[in-house]
Amino acid sequence: MSLPPKPRIEPEADIHSLLEVRWSPRAFTDEEISPQTLRPLFEAARWSASCFNAQPWNFIETRRGAEAFDRLLDCLTPNNQSWAKNAALLVLAIARLNFENGKPNRHAYYDLGQSVAQLTLEATAAGLGVHQMAGFDAARARERFQIPEGYDPVSTIAIGFPGQPERLPDKLQERELAPRERSPQRAFLFAEQWGVASPLTEDPRPKS
């Protein structure tokens, strides 16, 4: 079992297969995920890098069928609810905003993002699909999950075994099958100065 292939528009270099096959599906099967399969996801998050090794990440996991799952689902935008309700797991990812000494950690969100990227790739290796959502009501999630001051709910993560696009509402089916797109490297990779495209962005491969 693994993610169905999703074409990438204008790739500029080959990348490791684990990174290449990752994308963010919305269609899931009804299958549950065993604890044996889930444990490594959070272990992968755990061994991520962080500023001063502060590990400013917390996760609340909820399983489909549990009251807490519906409570988290209810924090999502209606559009996200329409497909995320079929995920096996919804996880709330929370940043700890201060270091232990009380000073603000400028890298809290950045390091939480790294940690979730590692979780996502571990899930990909296990044949799971991961779809992160920014579209949720953080204030409502804070209240419903009793998140204390100094912590910020940043994303909600849907995880499940990839399913058939036919399960999705019509307009989402199209997106599920559309190829992946990104800005070209020259738009974001500079050398030595802002705005100066790096020579690395010149694709050395023959033009097709």
Place this chain on the structure above:
Amino acid sequence: MSLPPKPRIEPEADIHSLLEVRWSPRAFTDEEISPQTLRPLFEAARWSASCFNAQPWNFIETRRGAEAFDRLLDCLTPNNQSWAKNAALLVLAIARLNFENGKPNRHAYYDLGQSVAQLTLEATAAGLGVHQMAGFDAARARERFQIPEGYDPVSTIAIGFPGQPERLPDKLQERELAPRERSPQRAFLFAEQWGVASPLTEDPRPKS
């Protein structure tokens, strides 16, 4: 060529080898990195997930020996300079703080972090070491690299082939050889409610 093994204290589950072998070395060889090896790193960053596919990441790459490398090195704390000067590449990672419509992107740092995590794992697959630094003067970097308003320099990334710890100042040699440490899963992984450790955090393996 690859990262020397670094023991992990109290791992709680097995994870994918690419994630398992990653750590943040400070010792590098003098070897340069070819464009063929470097291009996939930024391609990996490119295909990261982001909120609304906004891709809020920019990178400025500088190579050892170039004036721009010294310019970036000079933005680091003295402690970071003491080892980062030997990296083959120093990269400034910059978050774009607003969406194209001008509204603030709450996930800019988070998504930059995800992108750098992907870059790091691609580098790990290529046998490179990556060490991210929060310890640099962001205001100085902004001025020296002409970073415009609305963008924030978030981290500086040292990349190179892993070298002998003996190249490092004494106190850093010890850290280079020390095992990796993390808080236990039960400290950050909750189920259904804040502060309630998830059953997933109970290690099912026999105690040694």
